Amino acid sequence: MRILDAPIGTLPKGPRPWLRWLALGVFVVALAIAFVNLGFWQLARLDQRRAMNDSVVAHENSPAAEFDAVFGRQITEADAWQRVRVRGTFDAANQFLVRYRSNAGTAGYEVITPLHTTTGAWVLVDRGFGVKAADEDYPSVLPAPPTGEVAILGYVRRDEQGSTDAMTPVQPSNTVRLVNSAALGATLPYPVVNGYLSVLEITPAQDGGLVPVQPPQLTEGNHFSYAIQWFTFAGMAGVGLVLLIRSDVRAARRSAAAPQPGEERETS
Numbered sequence: 001m002r003i004l005d006a007p008i009g010t011l012p013k014g015p016r017p018w019l020r021w022l023a024l025g026v027f028v029v030a031l032a033i034a035f036v037n038l039g040f041w042q043l044a045r046l047d048q049r050r051a052m053n054d055s056v057v058a059h060e061n062s063p064a065a066e067f068d069a070v071f072g073r074q075i076t077e078a079d080a081w082q083r084v085r086v087r088g089t090f091d092a093a094n095q096f097l098v099r100y101r102s103n104a105g106t107a108g109y110e111v112i113t114p115l116h117t118t119t120g121a122w123v124l125v126d127r128g129f130g131v132k133a134a135d136e137d138y139p140s141v142l143p144a145p146p147t148g149e150v151a152i153l154g155y156v157r158r159d160e161q162g163s164t165d166a167m168t169p170v171q172p173s174n175t176v177r178l179v180n181s182a183a184l185g186a187t188l189p190y191p192v193v194n195g196y197l198s199v200l201e202i203t204p205a206q207d208g209g210l211v212p213v214q215p216p217q218l219t220e221g222n223h224f225s226y227a228i229q230w231f232t233f234a235g236m237a238g239v240g241l242v243l244l245i246r247s248d249v250r251a252a253r254r255s256a257a258a259p260q261p262g263e264e265r266e267t268s
Contacts, residue, residue, distance in 0.1 A: 039230035046223035075195030088117035090145035128210030143208020
């Protein structure tokens with residue numbers, strides 16, 4: 001594409017257009033780089049989402065693992081939503097309410113209760129989701145877990161990450177916004193393993209109206225379309241710079257062709 005289609009001598013006098021073009025060029029390049037990086041970031045998010053979907057499907061089609069085969073080490077994204085069996089006894093005296101949760105499109109809360117497993121380890125157990133109407137407060141008394149030894153089939157969950165305030169229980173209600181085993185474990189009189197377990201089935205059955213937390217929907221989201229948008233913005237920024245320079249050059253040609261004050265064009 002020819003941009004400078006006029007001789008240098010026809011460029012406008014006064015402030016040098018090259019300086020303006022250079023400044024705009026630096027700005028546009030920086031903007032385009034930012035847009036391109038955002039596009040690649042969305043593609044990376046898409047790859048992560050696809051990997052998570054593949055992991056969920058693989059775990060759903062695999063037999064449930066025993067507790068010791070998974071817990072006792074750092075829980076990663078690859079472990080998430082794997083089914084695990086465990087037996088143990090709940091500590092009803094140390095429960096946590098997790099605020100601002102959603103499940104299958106419904107707003108509510110979740111209840112976390114430590115479980116002393118038959119292997120001797122302690123693990124945080126998300127006993128399920130409770131519905132909260134918009135005009136209601138969170139419950140001040142949490143439903144009690146089953147007494148005695150229970151058998152649980154649950155999903156492996158990795159620690160949620162966020163601000164310290166979101167992970168630290170608010171007293172005296174013992175409420176949090178994120179489930180993090182290190183942060184919650186720091187308030188308990190015993191150590192807990194990394195990660196936590198989300199109840200899918202529990203025997204004997206529990207009361208309180210809690211329902212299992214559903215795995216994430218197996219969709220790819222809007223990451224690909226967002227990536228295309230960012231790449232398009234990068235291209236538009238470059239085209240905009242070219243059009244601006246061409247406009248300046250054309251304006252300079254028209255100015256050079258126009259008669260100057262005191263000059264008259266020859267007439268035939």
